[in-house]
Amino acid sequence: MDEVTKTLISLGASVAANCIPCIEHYYAKAVAVGIHSVEIKEVIEIAEKVKNGAGITTKGCICDMMNSSKTQTGKSRNRPSCCG
DSSP states (O other): OOHHHHHHHHHHHHHHTTOHHHHHHHHHHHHHTTOOHHHHHHHHHHHHHHHHHHHHHHHHHHHHHHHSOBOTTSOBTTOOOTTO
16 A cells, blocks of 8 residues: 555544544644645545544434343343444
8 A cells, every 4th residue: 555545544544533643643744745635634524424423323322222122231132242
């Protein structure tokens, strides 16, 4: 994978993870490798959509759990868990 692609992916992941030090690092790297500001803005917009979508989904899941029947562990019956 080329350096521009890696830098854009890293910047997008940093934005989606809300990691300010990483955003600062990868933004500086993007500028240093010559990535145009239009591309930087585009990757940031995409990452924000991913982050916001995850937030909306999380909020919906919490609302579903609060309003539905739960098992004794508190898990919603229809949702698989990565935690056990």
